[in-house]
Amino acid sequence: MIQPQLIVGPGALGRLLAMRLSDLAPVTLLGRRPPPESLCLTSPDGQRLQRRLTGATPESLTxxxxxxxxxxxxxxxxxxxxxxxSAKLAPDTPLVLWQNGYGVQRTLxxxxxGPVLCATTSEGAYVxxxxxxxxxxxxxxxGHLDGAHADLAEALxxxxxxxxxxxxxVGDIDLRLWHKLVVNAAINPLVARWRIRNGQLRDRPFRPLVEALLDELEAIMHAEGIAPPAEGWHGRVWRVIEGTANNRASMLQDVxxxxxTEHDAILGPLLEAARRHGLATPQLSALYAAG
Ligand SMILES: NC(=O)c1ccc[n+]([C@@H]2O[C@H](COP(=O)([O-])OP(=O)(O)OC[C@H]3O[C@@H](n4cnc5c(N)ncnc54)[C@H](OP(=O)(O)O)[C@@H]3O)[C@@H](O)[C@H]2O)c1
Structure with a gap:
């Protein structure tokens, strides 16, 4: 029997997980208010799937x-x-953190x-x-930030x-979270501030802003000892911009x-690392101040 799955946060990602897991495991979807009893999932190929789900609130959780x-x-x-x-959870409950950014992963x-795994996903969903x-x-x-609990990560x-x-x-989720953070930091705050689609970053006046941000991000990653992706930081970010040219980033949608927005979760850990290493970050700091 597959263990019960409690999904806390009935938004886009929570609903996607709840709907996808509900045929395989007992699923409870928990929100601050009672989540809808029945949900419809529209899959990428346009198919619609209706499911009744067990909903809960912090007060009603058994x-x-x-x-x-x-x-x-x-x-x-x-x-x-x-x-x-937390008072209602067995103390050894495994936790999977699905957040973008970095900060909350180390803290929790x-x-x-119990064991804490972090997930980074490029699945896309909206409510x-x-x-x-x-x-x-x-x-x-x-994976676990320090590579522990490999069996649990494999099973999940x-x-x-x-x-x-x-x-x-994976045994290197820490590295993958940093990589995703750099991509998000180079794209999301800029497109949210200027209210543009990702692809517009390729044009003036934005292209030099991305390049200047990347120079600062590269210096921070070097100081932190985070290895660049095989294609380099610039290569990775421009490839993502190309591949998502028509998208409105989630931060822009929030604005x-x-x-x-998740402005703090994305820029905060990078600015903190820059401060620790005594690095000047005029572009990142200006973006942070503007957000
Ligand atoms: N959506 C995606 O495609 C996607 C892809 C990759 C990564 N992510 C990451 O996944 C995370 C979630 O994103 P999302 O798009 O699913 O956000 P979202 O649609 O805003 O959903 C977040 C949900 O959490 C609920 N919530 C807030 N506080 C709560 C509490 N104390 N107890 C229970 N529920 C609570 C919110 O409900 P209220 O109505 O009460 O505020 C909302 O339903 C973010 O870090 C995002 O960056 C998302």
């Missing part, structure tokens, strides 16, 4: 929960969301009594009234892959919808 907890809130809500239900890995659209398939990597990666979310357990 203690002690035994199973795996997937935390799918935005980074700035993650610590409070865990705190709000230190703080939580609709009564459901979720799985906009595009991607890759998910899963196999479960996610069976559920249709291609996932690989357009008047929601808070």
């Amino acid at each position: 203690a002690p929960f035994r199973g795996t907890l997937h935390l799918t809130t935005k980074a700035y809500h993650a610590a409070a969301a865990l705190e709000g239900i 890995t230190r703080r939580w009594s 609709t009234e009564g459901g979720v659209v799985h906009a595009g398939h991607g890759e998910t990597y899963l 990666a196999a479960l996610l892959s069976r559920a249709g979310l291609r996932c690989q357990a 357009l919808a008047g929601r808070p």
Whole structure:
């Protein structure tokens, strides 16, 4: 029997996970308010799937929960969301953190009594009234920040892959989170500030801004001892911009919808690393101040 899966944060990613996992495991979707009892998933090929799901709130969750907890809130809500239900969780509950950024991963890995895995995913999803659209398939990597709990990571990666979310357990999730952070930092705050699609970064006046940001990010990564991707930092970021040219980044969508953004989760850890190493970051600091 596959262990129960508790998904905390019934937004885009949480609904996607809940819907995809619900045929394989007992799933509970937990929100601050009761999540919808029935959800519709539209898959990338346009198929629609309707499921009834078990919903919960922090108050209604039955203690002690035994199973795996997937935390799918935005980074700035993650610590409070865990705190709000921690008394109802068995202390050895495995936690999977799905947030973008870096910060909360270290904090919760230190703080939580059970094993903590971090996931980085390029799956794309957004919420609709009564459901979720799985906009595009991607890759998910899963692992403990220090490479521990390899068996648990393997088992969860196999479960996610069976559920249709291609996932690989890795021993270097720390490196992968930094790599994703650099890509996000070079793209998201700029497109959100100027309200442009990713591809417009290729043109003036934005191209030199991306290059200047990349120079600062490269220096921070070098000082942190984070190895660059095989194609180099510039190569990686321009390839992502090319591949997502028509996209509106999630940070831009948050700005357009008047929601808070993950600005701090993305720029904060990089600025903190720059301060630790005494590096000047005029471009990054200006972006941070503008956000
Ligand atoms: N969407 C994607 O395609 C995607 C892809 C890769 C990575 N990610 C990352 O995944 C994370 C989640 O993204 P998302 O797009 O799914 O965000 P989202 O749609 O905003 O969903 C976040 C959900 O968390 C809920 N929440 C907040 N505080 C909570 C609490 N204390 N207890 C329970 N639920 C709580 C929010 O509900 P309220 O209505 O109560 O605020 C909301 O339903 C982000 O870090 C994002 O960067 C997303």
